[in-house]
Amino acid sequence: MTKTPPASLRIGLFGTGRVASQLAPALVAAGHQLAFVWSRTAAAATALAATLPGTPALATLAPPLPPADVYLLAVPDAAVEPLLASIQWPEGALVAHLAGALPLSVFAAQPAVRGGVLYPLQTFSPGRAIDWPAVPLCIEAATSDAEATLLALAESLSRHVLRLDSAQRLKLHVAAVFANNFTNHLLGIADALLAEAALSPELLAPLVRETLDKALANPPFTVQTGPAVRHDAPTLAAHHAALAAHPAWQALYAQLTASIQAQL
Structure with a gap:
């Protein structure tokens, strides 16, 4: 029988980078409790925890790990599997990564945990506020009870929650790189070319806005x-x-x- 997850979840957060620093206050604002914040750099964990009243910085990964309903791995993709392997997880712990390109199978080597994914489809930069209710959150889980908990967590943050398998999420991630990262790089080239001609980048602003508006309103290849x-x-x-x-x-x-x- 699938248990109904509590409305307020205890969350252990691993990572203090761009995603974690934006996600942590959003979790608190949604009514969840951060059981701890951990980072490879102790000072970074302490600094982030200090912005979240009542949240401790975890100094060591030595067992026992503080209890949590969900452990979120907001770390670089390459760090997920080493971090998973370095921790003695509580039996049955729900552990979810936030990566777009990593499959659910990264948890296969950790039979003690229930693996999951909570992938926010958004770009994160310092100083930029995120409108979390508008951010698509993509979930995947190895068990039905893990999925129910991740679904409840995602729905507490966003109006747009999708269940995607690993193959779908990977294709979405590739599409996001084209739409966001490559587009931003092309805009950077345009900006540099304008600078060479002593022209303001503001000249392109109306064109860029119309291009995006039109592409979002129509199949882009057709316009x-x-x-x-x-x-x-x-x-x-x-x-x-x-x-x-x-x-x-x-x-x-x-x-x-x-x-x-x-x-x-």
Whole structure:
């Protein structure tokens, strides 16, 4: 029989980076209790815990681990499996990572724990407030009771909660990299090119906003514009020449042009 998770959960938080530092106050605001905060750097754990009244910083991973309803691993992807292996987990502990690309199977080597995933589909940067109710939260769990607890936790934070398996989540993560990380990099290139011409990046703001609004309102491939879609050879050649000082960007321009034209 699946137990109904309590409305207020005790949560052990591993990590103090960009995600953890934004997630911790959101958990408290949602009515949960942080059993502890841990970091590889003790000072970082102490600093984050100090912003959360009543939350202790965990100084050591030596057993016994403080009890919690959920242990959240808000650490870099590469650190998840070593951290899992380094801790003597309470029997039956619910442990969830927050990674988009890591499968649920990373918990296979830890039979004492119930593995799960709580993946927030968002970009996190210092000084940027996160609207948690609008953030899609993707959950996956090895058991029905673990899923029920993660579902309750996710729904306390967000209006958009999805059950996704590892393959779906990986594809979503790849899509997010294209939509966010690669787009941001392209905007960085645009910003640098404007700076070379002593032009303000604000000039592109209306264009960027319209591009995003249009892409969100339509299938993006169907509203593609520009010299590539027009097969405007003189303009493409002029742009290629203008990028002569940046061969890597020149190659990227050619690759993206070819990709756009392949979708026509």
